[in-house]
Amino acid sequence: MNLKLVVWRQEKATKDRGVGKFEEIEARNVRPEMSILEMLDVVNDQLIREGRRPIEFDSDCREGICGSCSLVINGQAHGPRQGATTCQVYMRSFRDGETIVLEPWRAAAFPVIKDLVVDRLAFDRIIAAGGYTGAKTSKHADANAFLIPKPSADLAMDYASCIGCGACVAACPNASASLFTAAKIAQMAMLPQGAPMREERVKRMVAQMDREGFGNCTNIGECRAACPKEISFDAIATMRREYLRATLKSEWPAPNQAKESGSG
16 A cells, blocks of 8 residues: 655744644555554654654554554544554555544643654643542451442443544543543542542643643533544543532532521
């Protein structure tokens, strides 16, 4: 297969994408069984032999686990295959002679570092703001110490499958991080281990999400369609319930305070 790539090229890190531009690159002798990342490896070898700068892109596991291989392919986050990461998209999905447009994630909160590589540390800061259990570390607890209903355990596992790739942000017209943040909040809300920091966690994580400059969720649903792990849209509803619960609980007086103030 021979293909034409239209690739975003940007040499310096900045939120201003005016410093970059699209560049046309010929991809020659591409095999259908190659993944799109393997195709880029071949193209980079070709560019190096020609004395040109190779295309910068992120990758690690190449097994759909780490989420680092984040690309917008022909306008779709992670490409044409639903429920898959970029590294799980194979060249047999394209036709010989086709033009493929490759871009980095489209979001101000994910500044471009170089070419197709973006800075996704905003996600790490959201997790650090409140994504922990608050459980004490000591002697290992018995496996049956916490009895968790299977539906709750299964749902928590579904939310925990989020790999933090950022496709939800890239696909959302508002560049909202609600699905990612909701998955991390809902995961812990389903389990008794998440109870100690329940209210503080959701308030801190939502506040940090807003500070990072992500947009608001308007229930469009593009995040769910682009998510390679197909995280349920219900996670966002769970996050909103948790946030409302935490807000009301912090504003409502405790029983002793209510008695002292004379309220019924």
